[in-house]
Amino acid sequence: MKVHLWGMGAGSDDWVKKGEQLYTRRINRYLPFEYKCFQITKHKEAGKVLAEEGKWIHQQLTSTPAKLILLDEAGTQYSSIELAQKLEAWRQGSHRRLIFLIGSAYGFDSSVYDAADEKMALSKMTMPHQLCRLLMLEQLYRACTILRGESYHHA
Numbered sequence: 001m002k003v004h005l006w007g008m009g010a011g012s013d014d015w016v017k018k019g020e021q022l023y024t025r026r027i028n029r030y031l032p033f034e035y036k037c038f039q040i041t042k043h044k045e046a047g048k049v050l051a052e053e054g055k056w057i058h059q060q061l062t063s064t065p066a067k068l069i070l071l072d073e074a075g076t077q078y079s080s081i082e083l084a085q086k087l088e089a090w091r092q093g094s095h096r097r098l099i100f101l102i103g104s105a106y107g108f109d110s111s112v113y114d115a116a117d118e119k120m121a122l123s124k125m126t127m128p129h130q131l132c133r134l135l136m137l138e139q140l141y142r143a144c145t146i147l148r149g150e151s152y153h154h155a
Contacts, residue, residue, distance in 0.1 A: 001090075001096060002031075003027075003032065003098045003140070004036070004097060004098065005036075005100045005102070005136055005137060005140065006038060006099060006101050007129060008038055008039075008040065008053055008101070008104040009129055011039070012130045012134075016130045016133070019134045019137070020035060023134070023141045024137065026141045027137070027144060030141075030145075030148070031144065033140075035137065037133070041053065049104060049105075050107070053103075053108075053109060054108070054111045058112075060099075061099075065095060066096070066099045067095040067098045067099070068099050068101060069098070069120050070101050070112070070116045070118070071100060071102045071121070071136060072103070072121060073123075073126070075118070075120040075121040076118070076119065076120055077121045077122075077123070077124075080139060080142050080146065080153060083142075083143050084147050087143045087147070088147055100140075102132055105129065122136060
């Protein structure tokens with residue numbers, strides 16, 4: 001199974017890109033992984049942004065079915081160890097792709113919520129999308145090291 005982390009909206013500042021590249025390289029040592037940011041539309045109106053992003057996401061899911069996990073403040077919060085256990089369980093499933101999806105500034109279209117297999121929250125706090133993407137990359141790397149019994153996670 002290939003694991004994906006997709007971020008919707010504008011790309012990252014240079015200092016964040018360095019961290020994204022670092023953790024992407026590290027994760028790729030453990031599992032097939034892809035990290036990408038997508039800016040689907042230049043619209044500023046929330047309804048149009050959500051509709052276009054929703055249409056694009058559904059096209060991606062139709063081409064190759066996937067387990068879709070939305071990062072959403074109303075989702076389930078996991079400890080790092082729990083996330084590692086969930087990652088392993090998801091990877092053992094029947095899907096060929098596992099997609100973690102971070103929405104744009106407006107969140108997700110209702111049809112994307114309906115298509116999601118699960119919602120996961122990194123925190124109840126609001127944070128910039130750039131930091132959310134970087135934090136999720138770090139947690140995926142941490143999960144990989146936990147599953148291998150490596151010393152990165154000191155708990």
